[in-house]
Amino acid sequence: MKRIITMAVIAVIIVSLGVGFAAAKKQPPREKVTIVGSTALQPLSEAVVKNYQKLEPQTSITVQGGGSGTGLSQVQAGAVNVGSSDVFADQQDGIDEKKLTDHIVAVSGIVPIVNSRLGVDNLSLKQLRQIYTGEVTNWKQVGGPNLPITVINRATGSGTRVAFEQVVLKNGEHSVNAQEQDSNGTVKEIVRNTPGAISYISFAYLNKSVQPLKVDGVTPTAKNITTNKWQLWSYEHMYTQKKPTKATQEFINYMQTKEVQQKLVEKANYINIHDMKVQRTVNGKTSVKE
Numbered sequence: 001m002k003r004i005i006t007m008a009v010i011a012v013i014i015v016s017l018g019v020g021f022a023a024a025k026k027q028p029p030r031e032k033v034t035i036v037g038s039t040a041l042q043p044l045s046e047a048v049v050k051n052y053q054k055l056e057p058q059t060s061i062t063v064q065g066g067g068s069g070t071g072l073s074q075v076q077a078g079a080v081n082v083g084s085s086d087v088f089a090d091q092q093d094g095i096d097e098k099k100l101t102d103h104i105v106a107v108s109g110i111v112p113i114v115n116s117r118l119g120v121d122n123l124s125l126k127q128l129r130q131i132y133t134g135e136v137t138n139w140k141q142v143g144g145p146n147l148p149i150t151v152i153n154r155a156t157g158s159g160t161r162v163a164f165e166q167v168v169l170k171n172g173e174h175s176v177n178a179q180e181q182d183s184n185g186t187v188k189e190i191v192r193n194t195p196g197a198i199s200y201i202s203f204a205y206l207n208k209s210v211q212p213l214k215v216d217g218v219t220p221t222a223k224n225i226t227t228n229k230w231q232l233w234s235y236e237h238m239y240t241q242k243k244p245t246k247a248t249q250e251f252i253n254y255m256q257t258k259e260v261q262q263k264l265v266e267k268a269n270y271i272n273i274h275d276m277k278v279q280r281t282v283n284g285k286t287s288v289k290e
Helices: 002-026 042-055 068-077 125-133 159-168 184-193 222-226 246-255 258-267
Strands: 031-037 059-066 082-085 100-115 150-154 179-181 197-202 210-212 233-241 278-280 286-288
Touching: 031 068, 031 246, 042 059, 042 246, 042 258, 059 068, 059 246, 068 082, 068 100, 068 159, 068 233, 100 159, 100 184, 100 222, 100 246, 125 150, 125 159, 150 159, 150 184, 159 197, 159 233, 179 184, 184 197, 184 210, 233 246
Parallel strands: 031 059, 031 082, 150 179, 150 197
Antiparallel strands: 082 233, 100 197, 100 210, 100 233, 278 286
């Protein structure tokens, strides 16, 4: 009797394993999507991916930084599915925008920051320009303490830098030679620990560890960006090749939905693309959105 029972149990186990194996074979293979580029967009991408994979567990999505230039060059080369960027593709050297498709997924605010103990919370656009061209080198020249200004710039290839300089600098002007960093987080830490430092970061990285600056008395808020009252902002692009994979396109479509824009985009301190009342061209010209 025991032998019969044992054999029956073994039979059940074998059948179960067979059913499980058959079910596993029927499962579609995991589709992979790799996103590389903008560190400004990275926190939002990671938040949306986390939510999306609950809905589409068969899609495996990897998000990495590296900067807009890296993202654009890698998607153009076919090394990744998505190149995320703070700038239009044709603003980046070596990129042929005709080979890529642009998907705007958010708007990112850019805010100048200084050390929280500096005692300065407002600059005019002219003063900001003078600091970044090296004309002004001490905080006392703009109403602050007698302290040398330490300019921290973003690395060449940074989309945030391109967007910042497009608004702050005049045609033909160049930023002063300064320490360069390629990530928002690193820039924030340097400013936090350097008494006379100034730099700029994306809204998504702003917290109480540094002092945000008003520009011409205008406060850096999402509402002010939607009307261009706050001029320091950029589109967040997800570039793909002309024929993206099905999984890639479905993820981007999801990211652009009103539900995601209203919940995840705004929660992560980006600006909902559907709330923008203005539009900006690759040349920096801003007009009322039609």
